[in-house]
Amino acid sequence: MITRRVPARPLLGIxxxxxxAVLDVIGLLVAGYLSVVELSGDVxxxxxxxxxxxxxxxxxxxxxxxxxxxxGVVLSVALLSxxxxxxxxxxxxxxxxxxxxxxxxxxxxxxxxxxxVFVITKVCIWCVTYEVSLLLRFLIALIVYYRQPKPExx
Amino acid sequence: xxxxxxGTPPTRQDxxxxxxxxxxxxxxxxxxxxxASPLRSPMVLFTAGALIVGAVIVGIMLLGRxxxxxxxxxxxxxxxxxxxxxxxxxxxxxxxxxVTVEIWSDFQCPACMxxxxxxxxxxxxGYVATGKVKLVYRDAAFQxxxxxxxxxxxxxxxxxxxxxxxxxxxxxxxxxxxxxxxxEGAFAADRLRAIAxxxxxxxxxxxxxxxxxDQQTAVGNETASGLAAGINQTPTLIINGAKIVGSPNNFADxxxxxxxxxxxxx
Numbered sequence: 331m332i333t334r335r336v337p338a339r340p341l342l343g344i345x346x347x348x349x350x351a352v353l354d355v356i357g358l359l360v361a362g363y364l365s366v367v368e369l370s371g372d373v374x375x376x377x378x379x380x381x382x383x384x385x386x387x388x389x390x391x392x393x394x395x396x397x398x399x400x401x402g403v404v405l406s407v408a409l410l411s412x413x414x415x416x417x418x419x420x421x422x423x424x425x426x427x428x429x430x431x432x433x434x435x436x437x438x439x440x441x442x443x444x445x446x447v448f449v450i451t452k453v454c455i456w457c458v459t460y461e462v463s464l465l466l467r468f469l470i471a472l473i474v475y476y477r478q479p480k481p482e483x484x
Numbered sequence: 485x486x487x488x489x490x491g492t493p494p495t496r497q498d499x500x501x502x503x504x505x506x507x508x509x510x511x512x513x514x515x516x517x518x519x520a521s522p523l524r525s526p527m528v529l530f531t532a533g534a535l536i537v538g539a540v541i542v543g544i545m546l547l548g549r550x551x552x553x554x555x556x557x558x559x560x561x562x563x564x565x566x567x568x569x570x571x572x573x574x575x576x577x578x579x580x581x582x583v584t585v586e587i588w589s590d591f592q593c594p595a596c597m598x599x600x601x602x603x604x605x606x607x608x609x610g611y612v613a614t615g616k617v618k619l620v621y622r623d624a625a626f627q628x629x630x631x632x633x634x635x636x637x638x639x640x641x642x643x644x645x646x647x648x649x650x651x652x653x654x655x656x657x658x659x660x661x662x663x664x665x666x667x668e669g670a671f672a673a674d675r676l677r678a679i680a681x682x683x684x685x686x687x688x689x690x691x692x693x694x695x696x697x698d699q700q701t702a703v704g705n706e707t708a709s710g711l712a713a714g715i716n717q718t719p720t721l722i723i724n725g726a727k728i729v730g731s732p733n734n735f736a737d738x739x740x741x742x743x744x745x746x747x748x749x750x
Contacts, residue, residue, distance in 0.1 A: 373631070373632075376632075380632050381632075382632075383631060383632040383633060384632065384633055387633070387669060387672075390545075393544075393545065422526075423526070426526055426527065426530045427530070429527075429530060429531075429534075430530040430531065430533060430534040431534070433531065433534035433535070433538065434534045434537045434538045434541070436538075437534075437535070437538025437539065437541070437542060438538060438541050438542060438545075441542045441545060475527060
């Protein structure tokens with residue numbers, strides 16, 4: 331069933347995969363910036379808003395010794411690939427894959443936001459930007475799923 | 485009631501009967517076919533899978549979460565303040581000592597750490613405890629200035645908060661004993677708190693002192709005044725007005741300088 335091709339119902343006049351892909355690119359740029367900065371041993375700049383340095387230097391910012399931003403890059407690349415593949419093929423399962431993978435990211439980001447607010451007591455605006463983009467991707471995938479015609483069972 | 489036979493066109497009644505039979509057949513097959521369980525919906529399966537994977541990742545993060553450093557994680561100083569060395573705030577030694585050594589230092593600076601852990605203990609036991617020399621600590625907190633959380637300033641402020649409780653030199657010793665690289669988190673807020681505990685500070689007083697920001701401002705002001713006076717490297721020692729930039733190579737060299745200053749003092 332999930333391998334069936336179901337033409338997507340346009341959202342805002344375009345294929346919804348394009349909206350998801352744009353948000354995926356935004357997330358990729360944010361996570362990419364954070365990864366490059368952190369892997370080079372520096373800390374991201376927050377401009378006039380403080381907090382990025384404390385979050386970046388926090389031990390919570392690492393998962394098995396790798397900055398969490400790197401996982402953000404991997405997640406965004408995977409989501410972007412799913413969005414583009416869905417756009418090109420209309421295979422129903424790719425939309426579900428985008429939805430499920432963004433839900434995994436939302437769960438992790440919920441935890442990370444909790445850590446920022448209640449444990450580190452500093453909020454990194456770059457991280458929040460990524461978290462908002464991921465939440466939007468999840469919500470849009472969910473809305474698109476409910477608007478989308480479902481494939482008939484075999 | 486006639487049935488259509490091959491070769492004769494079906495009547496309207498025949499077509500109607502055929503339609504009814506087809507509908508009955510559809511209804512029967514619909515009843516016999518088991519209803520698709522909502523639990524088998526791909527959406528439910530994908531959601532459940534995502535929730536499980538997300539929960540596992542967060543669970544791993546929770547299990548591996550860092551615990552705040554405790555006193556047990558710290559290294560104790562290699563020496564104690566001898567009974568003969570009287571502390572008064574950031575000054576150690578007799579007020580009327582003939583030689584005054586101003587130590588412009590940064591708790592993050594490795595050369596300052598070497599001076600504090602190697603030359604200073606011998607100086608204190610040999611010169612300060614005997615009343616010849618007094619040490620005066622000055623802040624030249626440069627090393628963390630480009631960071632939002634300035635470990636140099638925070639460590640120096642913590643030491644000043646300790647001074648308010650009469651424990652500057654104990655805190656000073658614990659800080660340098662637990663030096664661990666520059667801007668690497670050695671003097672992160674929770675580690676400073678553990679160091680303050682180890683040095684014997686009242687933590688409630690310490691917390692409010694650090695939170696007020698007054699001591700951080702004082703550190704910044706003293707660092708700026710030192711810079712204005714040409715103190716741009718740490719440690720810088722001012723011995724009865726004579727400036728020595730950097731730490732002496734060994735205690736013998738430093739003792740010679742102190743002896744000369746003592747002999748030259750009125």
